[in-house]
Amino acid sequence: MTNRIPIQRCQYCGCWDIGLGWQHGEALVTFKKHGMMGNRLQYLICRRCGAVLYQCVAEPYRFPPVR
Numbered sequence: 780m781t782n783r784i785p786i787q788r789c790q791y792c793g794c795w796d797i798g799l800g801w802q803h804g805e806a807l808v809t810f811k812k813h814g815m816m817g818n819r820l821q822y823l824i825c826r827r828c829g830a831v832l833y834q835c836v837a838e839p840y841r842f843p844p845v846r
């Protein structure tokens with residue numbers, strides 16, 4: 780990942796202790812209706828209150844454009 784993390788502080792509790800998480804496996808966000816190919820979801824999570832502050836996919840260019 781070369782993306783810069785867009786959030787450094789929890790907007791809910793004001794905590795600066797942000798954790799990075801990945802979701803993959805059974806809960807993949809797929810870009811094919813019935814395919815097995817998926818994309819990992821990156822999460823930024825407040826380590827104090829547990830709020831999910833941000834989420835994005837690891838490889839957004841793999842998704843087809845809407846138009």
Ligand SMILES: [Zn+2]
Nearest residue numbers: 789792825828
């Ligand atoms: Zn928080």
